[in-house]
Amino acid sequence: MQDFDLKPANDLGMTHRQRTMSLARESGLIETGTHFAYWAMMRTYLRVYHRMSIRGRENIPAQPPYVMVANHSSHLDALMMVSVQRWRLRDKVFPLAAGDFFFETPAMAAFATLCINALPLWRNNCGRHVLGELRKRLISEPCAFVLFPEGTRSTDGKIGSFKAGLGMLVAKSSVPVVPCLISGTREALPRDKRCPRPRRVSLTIGQPLTFTDVSNDRSGWEQVANKTQRAVEALTDGSGGAA
């Protein structure tokens, strides 16, 4: 007879703090409940208060793994990117969030883990090792990531250059990258404001790109970043899809 395939939690035996900071963190029943509740609330909020419009929703792959990337100018961006996911997958989508902001204080870290299900990326330490761990999780679990390859929120509304780290996650794998364009969030919730204003926001989801033939090294990573950036920029003309 075949043995059962028992896989203990990847964060088994960690203390609460280690688990919060860990890239291997797995949600329990309570966290799954809070995630679903939070995303249902955020979707309603974005629909009602910001009149969120979505184009190209059919471009989101039906099954993980995949990586959603977009331009970044506001805290509303991540909320939009997750709340358009299929509701079944919402607990399998992890926004990659800046550790020095979202995981700095215990209260913020609790919000990041219980509500947005974020995994921490530290801006001064997101090299090969960390991204390699994320890449392994992306493919083996499988799950989906939401990330903003500019690395920070844009100040002037222009799309900054995409960082090569994105390439480390997907180069030479069949994981699709879904380029998205977000507009309106800079007016709705600018960097220096705390309270969102009732402005319209919209999200355009482009056709997925895959990088199966791109080599998994420095030049390949940059190729991935450049190609994805061009795909996001191409969405500005309103065509709704570009490859």
Place this chain on the structure above:
Amino acid sequence: MQQVVLDRWFGFQSAFDHPVVLWASVGIVAALVISSATVAVLSAMGRLDDSTKTELRRRIASWCVLAPLMIGPILLGAAWTILAVVVLGLCCYREYARMTGLFREKLLSLLVVVGILAVGFAVADHWYGFFMALGPLTMLVIAALAILSDRPKGYVQRVALGVFGFFLFGMGLGHLGYFANDGDYRPILVLILISVELNDIFAYLSGKLFGRRKLCPQTSPNKTIGGAAGALVLTTTLVAIVGHRVFADGVMDSPAHLIGLGLIVSVAGQFGDLMLSSIKRDVGIKDTGSVLPGHGGLLDRFDSLLLVAPAVFHYIRYFQGIGLDQPVRILTGGAG
């Protein structure tokens, strides 16, 4: 609600009415004080190396938290006892689910949790029929709803893990809670808890003294036949002596019945211990969690209780019944 129920649920004034409860509580406090004092004196004399010292301190500190959490609800009243058993069941299930990977099956995990809560309700209601029905009912709901994810690969494993988890932490621990429906639940529960915990310690000590041959080395390399036999003798003696006071003048108060009770506690307790060792070996981990410093997870501490509770419950119930003089279906009304 009837006065007799309120007294049983919340009547902390009668906590120490029974001498066994009083002396057990005094004994637990004394044991904690004496062991902390001994460690303090020995470390002041420099007789302990650093690692032993921290290990002993952590263990005693854990017991200082655990013992009040175990005995406290029993002293406060039956309602708190049942609540504590349900919370314990949920916490143990969490460790089990994270250990076996069942927690990734959110729907099944939710069903087990609902099952454990339903057991708590049936116990609090003193509704034996529903309590017993929850075993097969939860099993059939788990088996049926596990189909919905439409992934036949691994179906048997998912259902088996869910049903096993529910029976261990819902039904198994539920039996412990059901004792609280007896008019004289405090001495019985204190007897069970203390004899099960001491059974572990007896096995450890007798194993150190005259344990040579291994009991089942693949499952748990440190257990010996000598340790198991020593625990059997010592626990049975303890249960017989204390049980004589607990069941004074009842049907259970005969040497044969009390020795039988002691044997059941010791055998089921040791099997419970080995059961958790088997689960951990199968999964390939050492500790079930990190809740209790020096003990590992909650499950590492309460493993022995899981099998003892139903075995002892039905043994006592067969001979003298449990909660016969208490009102039934307190919350739902209706006939028992």
